[in-house]
Structures are given as C-alpha cells and as structure tokens.
Amino acid sequence: MKREPFVAAREARWKALEQLLESLAKPKLRRAEHADVAQFPRWYRQVCQDLALARRRMYGRELALRLNHIALAGRDQLYKAPVRTLAEVTEFAARGFPRLVRSEAKLLWVSTAVFLVPALIVGSIAMVRPDLLYAIVDIESLQEAERMYDPDSRTIEDARDASGNVAMFAFYVKHNVGIDFQIFAGGLPFGLGSILFLALNGVHLGAIVGHFLTIGYERTLFPFVVGHSSFELTAMLIAGVAGLRLGAVLVAPGRRSRRRALIDIGPHCLKLALGAGAMTVLAAFIEGFWSAQPLPPSVKYAVGAVLWSLVVVYLVFAGRSGESRTR
Amino acid sequence: MSERIDTVRTVEAPEGVELALHVAGPYPRALAYVLDFMLRNSITSVLSVFALAGSVGWAVILLTMFVLEWFYPVVFELTMQGATPGKRVLGLRVLRDDGTPVGWRESVLRNMLSAVDFLPGLWGAGFISMLLSRDGKRLGDRVAGTLVVYVARHETLRNLPAAEPLHPPVALTLEEQSALVEFAARKPSWSDARAAELAGHLAGVTGESGAAGVDKLLGLAVWVEGGR
Numbered sequence: 001m002k003r004e005p006f007v008a009a010r011e012a013r014w015k016a017l018e019q020l021l022e023s024l025a026k027p028k029l030r031r032a033e034h035a036d037v038a039q040f041p042r043w044y045r046q047v048c049q050d051l052a053l054a055r056r057r058m059y060g061r062e063l064a065l066r067l068n069h070i071a072l073a074g075r076d077q078l079y080k081a082p083v084r085t086l087a088e089v090t091e092f093a094a095r096g097f098p099r100l101v102r103s104e105a106k107l108l109w110v111s112t113a114v115f116l117v118p119a120l121i122v123g124s125i126a127m128v129r130p131d132l133l134y135a136i137v138d139i140e141s142l143q144e145a146e147r148m149y150d151p152d153s154r155t156i157e158d159a160r161d162a163s164g165n166v167a168m169f170a171f172y173v174k175h176n177v178g179i180d181f182q183i184f185a186g187g188l189p190f191g192l193g194s195i196l197f198l199a200l201n202g203v204h205l206g207a208i209v210g211h212f213l214t215i216g217y218e219r220t221l222f223p224f225v226v227g228h229s230s231f232e233l234t235a236m237l238i239a240g241v242a243g244l245r246l247g248a249v250l251v252a253p254g255r256r257s258r259r260r261a262l263i264d265i266g267p268h269c270l271k272l273a274l275g276a277g278a279m280t281v282l283a284a285f286i287e288g289f290w291s292a293q294p295l296p297p298s299v300k301y302a303v304g305a306v307l308w309s310l311v312v313v314y315l316v317f318a319g320r321s322g323e324s325r326t327r
Numbered sequence: 328m329s330e331r332i333d334t335v336r337t338v339e340a341p342e343g344v345e346l347a348l349h350v351a352g353p354y355p356r357a358l359a360y361v362l363d364f365m366l367r368n369s370i371t372s373v374l375s376v377f378a379l380a381g382s383v384g385w386a387v388i389l390l391t392m393f394v395l396e397w398f399y400p401v402v403f404e405l406t407m408q409g410a411t412p413g414k415r416v417l418g419l420r421v422l423r424d425d426g427t428p429v430g431w432r433e434s435v436l437r438n439m440l441s442a443v444d445f446l447p448g449l450w451g452a453g454f455i456s457m458l459l460s461r462d463g464k465r466l467g468d469r470v471a472g473t474l475v476v477y478v479a480r481h482e483t484l485r486n487l488p489a490a491e492p493l494h495p496p497v498a499l500t501l502e503e504q505s506a507l508v509e510f511a512a513r514k515p516s517w518s519d520a521r522a523a524e525l526a527g528h529l530a531g532v533t534g535e536s537g538a539a540g541v542d543k544l545l546g547l548a549v550w551v552e553g554g555r
Binding site: 048051058064072167170173177178185267 | 340344347348383385387388389397424426427428432440442466469470495501
C-alpha cells in the first residue's frame, strides 16, 4: 500500500483520537462523560499498529513522529496510575505494615543492635568514666538537655500551654520523621548511611541517659519519654530496616543484576519507611500532647507500659490471620 | 543495545510498538531544580508571616516546611502530569521506565532518595549517577525505575537542503533514519570538505565518496523525511 491511501483511510480516526485525547487531558469532565470514550482503547491500539506499519514501511518520519505523539498521549491516559483509596491505606495500617515488619524480623534485630550497642557502650562510659563523655558528645547539647530536664525547675511542663503543644507536635513531626526518612535514604550507599545514622542516634541517647542516671535527672527524663518512645524508637528501627534492606540488596543482589534488584525491592522498602513515618507522627502526637502533662510519674509509667505493649502486640499479632508464611 | 547517537530512548508498548522518548540530561534538570528551589523558598518566606500568629502559626510553618522538604515534588508529579513547576517551565516530566505516567510509589521513592543524590553537596552523587547512566538517571530514578524526559511535543519536519528524494534499497532502522536526517539538517553549517569527510564514513554502504556521497545521503534523508 502506498502512503497516501494508507493515510487517507485512517486520517479520520486519528483526528477523532487526537480530539478525544485533548479533552481527556483537561480533566473537567468525569471520564465516562467524554463522547467516544468507549472507543478509546480500540483507537489507541489501532494507532499503535498504524505506527508500527508506518515505520516498517518507511512512510516517512513526519508520519511516524505524528503517530508516535498520538500513541504516547494515548498511553498516558490508558496507563494513568489509579488513585489510592482510603480503604487501601487502612488495610495497610491494619495488616500490611505489621506483616511487612515481621517479614524483616532478622533485619529488625540487626537494626536494633546497630542502635543499641553504641547506646549501651556510651551509656556505660558516661556512668563509669564521666570525664570521657565530653570527648564523645559536645558539651553544649548536654548542658541544654540538663537545663530542660532539671528536676528542680520543671521546665518541660511549665514552658507549654495548649497552643505550645501544637507547635511542639509540628516540630517533632518535622524533626523526627525527617530523621526516619534520612535513615532510610542513607541505606542506598550499601546501607552505610543507615548504619551511621542509627549508631549516631544510639550514641546520643546513650550519652544522655547515662549522664542523667549519674546526676539523678532520670526522674524527670524517664516519665517524659516512656510514652512516646514506644512508637518513636520502634519506628526509627523500622526505618533502619528499610535502609538496611536497600543496602543489602545492593551488596548481595542474588541472581539478578543490581539494577534490577534495586527496582524490585524499592516499593517494599518504601512501604516500611512510610509506615515508620506514620508511627513517628503518632509518636510526635503523644510527645506533643501527653508527655509533658504535669502528672505523677506513676501515671506516666502506667500509660507508657500500655503504649509499649500496644506497639509490640500490633507488630507481632496484627494481620496474623490469612498471612502467608512465605516471602 | 548498540551505542546511541542521541538521547532518544525507545520503550516497547504492550500494544506491540516501540515509542520514542527524549531523555533529559543534567543541565535542563538542574535549571528546573533551581526554579523549584526558588519557588520553595518563596513559599517558606511568605509563610513566615504565620509566626505572628504565635505557636499555632509556628505549627503551620513547621508542618509546611516538612511537607515541602520531603513531598514538594511528589505533590506536583502526581497532580500535574509528572512535572514540578520548574520541570513544567523547562518542558520536562517524570515517567516510569516503560513510559507510563509516574505513580505515587515511584514519585515518593525517587524524591525521598534525592537526599542521597544531593550528597556530598550540590547534587554531586546524583550528577555522577546521571553521567554514568544511559538514560540520565540520578540514584533516586534508578531505584524508583523512573525517567525524566522532554514532554512529547509534536515535532515538525526539519528544514533540509533541497535534494532529489532517493529511495533506500533496504528498510532502515529508526536510528539510521534519524542519523540521516540529523546529517542533512546540520550539513549547511559545515564546510563542503567536512561534509564530504563525514559522508566518507558511509562510502562502503553508499558506494560513493566526496560530493557524490554527500548528495546521496541528502537524497536518502529527504526521502526518509517524507519527500516523495
């Protein structure tokens, strides 16, 4: 077939598809309300076929470019990502996320060790050889923490009113969720960034706790942190898992290319990181609105115990029924 | 895959045809980033008036900064056909590797990992990754499986020097066709000797050298471009 009859036979259909695509690109109407929308998949497949023929038969670049343009626009509409529904999000929170975390149980222990071992070492140094502590952490941040948690001044509780709580909540979201995401992203260079950030956070925590135990400030620190730490620390460790998995796949991709392995594991790690982020938002809520309430330590400890059990029960048992054993 | 002469990447559609995408390099992407950076900063500075509203205002500022920091590109990539305002100005958009529109997973992933691309400062790692990648991918693009391409615009025909159309004796691939057209389109900017030298590389195929070889290539290019 010559070029001219080829074009003549199809021109009307191409025009109609072009018009339909133009109206679909402006999302003023719902999809079903566009005229001819029922024809769209068929027209799109036909234009793809026309393009293949036009190239094969070398009807000229002009025609090929035009059909390529129409086909790309059609592809955009046909393969547009569906919108997530609220039901999918709740399903993920109720079952998907804890299952995901359980599937990475081993790595969760690794992540915990990377965080806890430096914390314990620095914590013991702080208690046994306090003079060495200042070689590890900078004095100013330690002094500031001392001012905040001074049992005689009650700074934590007095400095806040109701609106102050909102601001603190926002601050914790920005700061702590940001740390989770950093820990995750840091996993890309062979997991090194995740390990570094987890260990540094461990050092920081170990230094504060060890130091406060020595000077007797733990009686303000512990009641304050016991509640929100349940969600916050666990989430940070899970963000660590997300990063470590990303790095592990790069170190040992198995029977795939590294390129392929990274793309395959990406969504898995992303879900872990986003779940960790959501947990941290919850922690920020507790830290902003509960942790600084002027209540007796016994109440704080009781609520803390409930929150910690909640986290453990959630991660261990949620979504057990119907869970497949294989990964 | 053979070495490519341009940044066109072909993706195979399930409909059985290859579609051509123009991959964008570091330079337009850097410009787009600068625009986005400025826009982001202006949003932040406008927001600072909320500080007057006390702690609740601060909460608004901090939460917005958090969203801007991690999700600014995501919001636009998902609602504005894969382009942040900066990319839109530069005529760029984000697609999946297979040329379909970017989804929330890919978008969040590529943008969360941009924290690594930025290291050790000023997008060093991302830049090196882009140079090493056939498709100009920064690290986030590699993990998310995304491409940054020029928005498909309806390309018009190039202005080619006049020549008698010449029917090629064999079917030419897309790459060969574009090579011919690019040669013809650029020919006026070269000296005759330079054009003859370049055409000489194909002497074994065209059977002509010197000015005759150039004319033959021009003829083929005009035919390919649609002249009959």
